[in-house]
Amino acid sequence: MNRFLKILFIVLIVRPLVLIILGLNIRGREKLPLTGPAVIAANHNSHLDTMVLFSLYPLSAVHKLRPVAASDYFMRNSVIAWFSQNVIGIIPIGRTGKANKDEIFSGCHEALDNDDIIIVFPEGTRGEPEQISKLKKGIFYLVKDRTDTQIVPLVTHGLGRALPRGEALLVPFNCDVAVGESLPTVNTSSELLALLNDSYSSLLKDCLTYKKIK
Template sequence: MDRIIKILFFAFIVRPIVFIVLGLNIQNRQKLPLEGGAVIAANHNSHLDTMVIMSLYPLSKIHKIRPVAAADYFMKNKFISWISINCIGIIPLNRTGSSSLDELFRGCHQALDNGDILILFPEGSRGAPEKMSRFKKGLYYLLKNKKQIPVIPIAMQGLGNSLPKGEALFVPFNCNVNIGDAINVPNSSKEFNNQLKRFFDDQNLSP
């Protein structure tokens, strides 16, 4: 049942918006990870980011793609949390910082063990339109003890103009999507963020 809701939601709402109203120019599509557990690390400018990444996958795989999203935002009322959980399948993350790392990451680790593909935004929040913020360290700590999990960077450009943070007016623009080579998690968060930054620097989206 969960799967059917998701497939209908993506087939009739998300994919027409992403492919017809927006339109994607995709580079290096072959680098998209088709099997989990894997983590996609993308730049974050808009709510559309998650929708675009998920639309890169066929409908048959959509239930395996799990965006990790802030619980305080996406679970704030019944309607939004119903959509977030049932239509999109987010893994809620508690940002208040009161729980231990293990507890914080439990949902993510379970999903990775289950062979799911997580979508994370290392900048933490959407920030100013079409500009990158500094990377946070959460992704490194999430994978610190799971170094076999590959991290695939995806750069998106244009969505910050289509639907930027804090605006309700949606304006269609083509979105350029570039998928990078998988990164293996190194031994320090600094090195990890540098490797990620190098990919986004090449796209002129640097923090």
């Protein structure tokens, strides 16, 4: 990743887009992890989710933010792959499920060892606007053997109205961001997903734009 390009991208595009064209209602900003290793487990409705997270961080720390992203989508051609890796700084991950777990997560572990803050979308896909799909277990296996890494749940709401999947027209809407308490360590993936689901539903209740969509 090129740190300079990422800062340029955030200053010229991400921040004006997120803070002026959109607009954020933020709850629990102080709970965002500012240093790694950490995992932010966010819900996923729009490509804007990642942009919103970038805009929340000071420019001195944005190079630490590494979204985990599907390689079949974000590496689909050389231009997008170059942008995803050099500007956004994604950690590509296969979602075919064929490779073994150590191999799949090697990029993530490398980043966490480097004190990065990685962004994971446990739903695995953007799904239907403003609905949280079934969470996937991968996040549990990612942190299972790491005692140094905490999971911070984060919910965004309203971005699926501004730019839903499959739409090219961006319509300005204020969006909510709510950050939760980091999750305690648990032994099974189902416990972790239950905690995460609970955290998401309580965070959603803090959102000003919640329950306003039919």
